[in-house]
Amino acid sequence: MSVNLLDTANWLPLDGLAPGFDANKAPHSPDLAGRTITINASNGSVITHTFTEDRVIWAYDAAEGDPHGDERGDDSYEAFQVEEDLYFVQFHTQVRPLDAVSLVLDLKSGRSLTVVTIIDEEDSQGTRVKQLFDASTIVEVPTNGTAPSPSRALIGRRVLWVYSPEHAYEHIYLSPEWYTWQCLAGPEKGLADTDENTVYEIRPGIFVFAWREKVIPCASVTIADHRNVRSIRSHGALFGLDESGEVPTHFTFGAFGHLISTTVHPEEFDPAR
Template sequence: MSALTLSDTSTWLPLDGLAPGFDANKAEPSGDLAGRTVTLVDERGTRIVHRFGADSVEWEYQPGPADTIPASSGTDPYEAFEVDTGLYFAQFHHQHQPDEAVSLVLDLTNGRALSVIQGIGDQFPGTTAVRQLFVPSLIDGIETTGAEPAPTTALIGRRVMWVYSSQHAYEHVYLSPQWYTWQCLAGPEKGLADTDENSVWQIRPGIYVFTWREKVIPCASVTIADHRNVRSIRSHGVLFGLDESGEVPTHFTFGAYGRLLSNTVHPEPYDPAVGATEGASGAGADSAGGSADAAGATR
């Protein structure tokens, strides 16, 4: 790839061009949720019932008193991955509304959940082609323990290498609550780099949801990673956006093995994490109450 091509974003690989082989290090999907009913309850009293089968999930949206979104229901294929004991990462792409996808972080031990809804278009706040909404909630019927999922600055200053397959490797530099820089070290995008929007939420100590929203390619991603051993980080993720035509939604899961390369510690007066609040939780991150459309997006 020539230097001129590297600078010409019109030649960058579309999302569907990245998919072949990119999921080689994906974990084996878990069947632990099959046969379980998981009901999420958010701050508006809205209830979202999920009945998991072997490979599909039936969901039912029941609006609370402060929710103007009408009741609805549907069935979608899903994949789930075990992140830690009692902690699962479930993905599904709405068949009835293909411009929307859902990532569920389900802590069945602590009775807490985080929904990340990705939408193509302008139904959520933001400026990127794919936008994200974050909705923490409780799991009905499970005693609530531990800390609520919340935005965090814990990753700021870290430089981490991620290996997605024997051909695909990238590094991430976590700059601030709003921004991170990525660079492709191996694969069809080798030499490409950019700085894009990100959001980071802590789920359990050392386990983080990291999401990004790209400005060049119409795509975004939701990942969850266990950073407790910085020499052996494990992540699970999903990419969602438009294909090369710009018309067809593309949704696929992947996984990666990571390793901390370095950690930058800024002097306190110049530390991007000190006093940082705006942007820490990303687009639409004022939870389910942020907008009318957002309220229904946890379906």
């Protein structure tokens, strides 16, 4: 008997997706080991990160009025080199098990983007898993160039993403707030939906793309180099709840992408305007 894919109760939980999904993940970069990276957040808070080969010891010193408060932690992390002097760092905080942190560290421009993904209460408005974005600066590197900023550059593109020999999806970037995904191969084959997204440009042609799903309680942060549209490379992490709805699940992955097509709207109907 076939499964009714239109019944979202049959959709795969986040932990059911994980096995094999990370086959195309890039290797962990040890380049940050022995370094301290201090981030000046836009609200004045200061977050210090000291890296070993596989641990990040961090200290959050909250500015006046920051509801986060002072906090300290020591967590395992993964770092991926996106380009020269550009790194994507992922860790799941143990002192705040409902939070996961994504750091984009540009050691050439002295700029960073922090994305905190937060599992909210079940009856919260909007998606269950939320995301906070903060473009900030790195104390140890002189600041230059352009700060990471929201971007509409992906709107109209349709991209094929291959995560493993068994997992493939396509993304259609619709507007500043929405994208559509469809599973072309893997355990979710035949599933599709339209979900919230946020896009930041980090360097020319390199984008952070983050999404928040409304059916499965999860969200993702990815960074992708779109400069060669025939050979796009991405790195990412998914964070949310397991099948029980109780246990936070966090894992990293990677994908190879290929631009399938680009939609060009008449100017008066262009969603990128």
